[in-house]
Amino acid sequence: MAEAVSCDSNAHKLLSVEDARARLLETAAPLDGAETLPLIDCLGRTLAVDVIAESPTPPADNSAMDGYAFRAKELREGEGLPLSQRIPAGHAPSPLKPGTAARIYTGAVIPDGADTVVMQERCRENEGQVFVDGPVKVGDNIRRAGEDIAAGDTVLSAGQRLRPQDIGVAAGSGRDALSVRRRPVVAILSTGDELVQPGQPLGPAQIYNSNESMLTGLLSSMGCEVLPAWRVEDTADATRNALNEAAAQADLIISSGGVSVGDEDHVKAAVQALGSLDLWRIAVKPGKPVAFGHVNHQDRKVAFLGLPGNPVSLFVTFLLFGAPLLRHLQGRDRIVPAPVLLPANFERPKPGKREEYLRVRVEDGRLQTYPHQGSGVLSSASWADGLARVPAGETVALGDSVEYFGFDKLSEQ
Ligand code: AMP
Ligand code: MG
Numbered sequence: 001m002a003e004a005v006s007c008d009s010n011a012h013k014l015l016s017v018e019d020a021r022a023r024l025l026e027t028a029a030p031l032d033g034a035e036t037l038p039l040i041d042c043l044g045r046t047l048a049v050d051v052i053a054e055s056p057t058p059p060a061d062n063s064a065m066d067g068y069a070f071r072a073k074e075l076r077e078g079e080g081l082p083l084s085q086r087i088p089a090g091h092a093p094s095p096l097k098p099g100t101a102a103r104i105y106t107g108a109v110i111p112d113g114a115d116t117v118v119m120q121e122r123c124r125e126n127e128g129q130v131f132v133d134g135p136v137k138v139g140d141n142i143r144r145a146g147e148d149i150a151a152g153d154t155v156l157s158a159g160q161r162l163r164p165q166d167i168g169v170a171a172g173s174g175r176d177a178l179s180v181r182r183r184p185v186v187a188i189l190s191t192g193d194e195l196v197q198p199g200q201p202l203g204p205a206q207i208y209n210s211n212e213s214m215l216t217g218l219l220s221s222m223g224c225e226v227l228p229a230w231r232v233e234d235t236a237d238a239t240r241n242a243l244n245e246a247a248a249q250a251d252l253i254i255s256s257g258g259v260s261v262g263d264e265d266h267v268k269a270a271v272q273a274l275g276s277l278d279l280w281r282i283a284v285k286p287g288k289p290v291a292f293g294h295v296n297h298q299d300r301k302v303a304f305l306g307l308p309g310n311p312v313s314l315f316v317t318f319l320l321f322g323a324p325l326l327r328h329l330q331g332r333d334r335i336v337p338a339p340v341l342l343p344a345n346f347e348r349p350k351p352g353k354r355e356e357y358l359r360v361r362v363e364d365g366r367l368q369t370y371p372h373q374g375s376g377v378l379s380s381a382s383w384a385d386g387l388a389r390v391p392a393g394e395t396v397a398l399g400d401s402v403e404y405f406g407f408d409k410l411s412e413q
Contacts, residue, residue, distance in 0.1 A: 014283035016392075017355055021324055021336070023280075024292050028303050030331040031251050033182040039171060042162045044223050044413050045180035046330040051156040053173045056146030061110040062089075064141045068123050068130045069114035070101035072138040080129030087111065101130045110142055117141035149173065159333035161413055181330045186219050187246035188212055188229040191239065191258035191267060192309060195231070210378060211256040211314050215307075218318055219254075222326050223413040234258060239270040243304075247274070247297035252329065254322060257309025259291045267306050271295060275304065283354040283392055286313040286375035290321055303329070310375040316357050316387065319410040337410060339389065339403035342367050348396040355392045359384035360404065367402055386410070 015023075034048035063069065070081050084100035087093045093111035096102055102111055110117070115138050124131045149155055155169050156162070162170075162180070170178060195209040196202055212229045219226045227249055230242040239258070246253045258267040259279070268291060271277040277293030291306030305322055307314045324335045345366035346358075359380040360367045367388050370380040386406040390396055 013281075014288075014354065015280050017282060017284050017320055020280050020282045020290065021321060023278075024305075024321055024325055025328045025335065027292065028325060028328060031182065031184060031329050034179045035182055036177050036179050038177055039167055039175065042170075042178045042180050043164065043167060045162055045178075045183075046332050047156055047158050047160050047162055047166075048179040048181050048331070050154050050158050051170055051173065051175060051178065053149045053151055053153045053155050055174065056151050057149040057172050058143060058145055058147070060145050062143050063087075063104045063106055063108050063110060063117045064143050065117055065119040066105050067117050067119040067141065068101045068132070069096065069104045069110055069117045070130075071096070071098075071114060072116040072136055074099055075132060075136060078131075080126065080131045082129050083125070085111070103130075115139060115142075157333070159331050161332060161334075183223055183225045184251045184326055184329050185227065185249065186224045186326075187227045187250035187253045188215050188219075189232050189239075189242050189246060189253060189255040189267075190229055191232045191234060191255060193234045193264075197231075210311050211309065214311065214315060214378075215254060215256060215318065218315075218322070218411055219326075221411055221413065222323060223330075224326065232258075234264045234266060236266045236270060239266040240273060243270055243274055243295050244297070247295040247300075247302040250302055252303045252305065252326070253295060254318075255291075255304070255306045256314055257307075259306035259308060260289050267291065271304055271306070275301065277304065277306070279306075282317075284317070284320065285352065285354040285356045286310065286373075287317045287320070287357075288313070288354075290317050292321075308375075311378040312359070312375045312381055315378070315381050319387070319405075319407070320357070323411055337405060337412065339405050341401040342388075342404045344388070344396050344398060344400050344402045346396065347398055348390055348394075351393045351395050352390065353392060356390040357387040358390065360388040361385050362404065367404055 081101035084097045086103040087108040088105050089107035093109055096111040096113035116136055118132050118136055122133050155173055156166055190209055190212045194207050196206045198208050216226050232238050232242045255267050258265045268279055271293050275295040277291050279291045282290055289308055293304045294301040295304050307317050327335045343366050346369040359370045361384050370383050386404055389403040
């Protein structure tokens with residue numbers, strides 16, 4: 001892996017996205033702490049402990065059809081079998097009397113002795129007997145005990161995100177509660193003296209703070225508990241105070257802006273004073289300056305991620321670094337989503353020096369770029385449904401396969 005490059009030591013050397021991400025994940029330790037929650041509240045959470053099935057699913061052999069159950073070898077061409085019992089789902093059967101058949105319904109337990117079920121569409125009842133049309137195969141239409149899950153199987157693994165179907169599997173194994181990782185508590189620091197909160201009048205030289213609500217949305221959609229944001233003026237004292245307060249409450253602090261090396265950028269020095277920080281210049285467009293480190297609070301090291309202030313840069317670097325970091329903090333097994341290859345309906349005739357993430361939309365199965373790709377043009381991200389990755393040094397011609405990452409996957413919890 002490439003060495004992390006601090007701005008101080010080697011300003012012109014850029015770190016690749018992959019190396020920066022590997023470095024970030026290596027440095028941050030997953031959070032301690034799990035809680036046991038009722039099953040339905042576990043949706044979207046990360047499982048903390050494997051779920052082992054105590055009993056098989058289904059628990060008993062049962063019928064896959066509405067029909068008739070019998071011993072296949074007792075069926076004779078043209079002859080009926082007398083009906084000896086009726087077995088609806090949820091009612092325990094008696095053993096099947098030799099030489100007879102049982103009327104049976106989907107999900108009902110197969111009686112001892114029966115080895116085959118034929119669906120009712122192929123049968124005819126007459127004077128208490130059932131007649132079967134055509135050949136039958138032993139074992140037909142029987143769902144075997146344990147064919148879904150055997151006792152002792154690991155049905156869900158620690159580290160996986162719990163989706164509705166996983167909740168269903170846990171319920172099917174009789175579990176009414178699961179142990180899940182606790183939600184990460186995240187603090188946002190909005191830096192920039194030019195920022196005004198939406199809803200307030202805009203003065204000269206001011207802009208609205210779009211990053212704070214966007215970041216809150218990204219964090220909420222990833223299942224974090226988001227603290228009310230700290231709005232920090234561009235001074236060393238204010239930045240240090242906000243970091244101290246945030247560190248007392250959060251597992252992770254994310255700052256917006258102020259992370260470059262200009263005179264008005266105080267985040268780097270403040271984090272270094274209270275803990276440690278690597279400022280990485282990453283070979284990524286949009287993005288580039290991303291800082292990672294920690295702030296000490298008593299005996300805790302609170303993770304810190306400093307994102308660039310340009311709204312598109314913040315959005316993209318959050319998806320590339322912040323989202324994987326949050327999954328890692330929650331002990332997730334899958335950290336980075338896999339790309340989908342799609343044909344380009346755009347051209348990049350000149351190779352770039354940095355890996356580029358274009359805001360694109362899938363239209364008729366092809367990738368369309370938003371015409372204005374500037375790092376301040378947030379409408380590009382609002383228009384788009386994902387990012388297309390163009391590696392450094394590569395060009396794109398019409399129809400070339402390009403890696404596409406949908407926003408839903410990038411920001412998936
Ligand atoms: P900085 O990283 O602080 O140098 O900011 C880079 C650019 O992003 C500047 O043009 C800032 O005005 C802008 N910016 C910083 N924070 C925000 C924010 N919260 N919302 C919108 N734009 C911002
Ligand atoms: Mg600033």
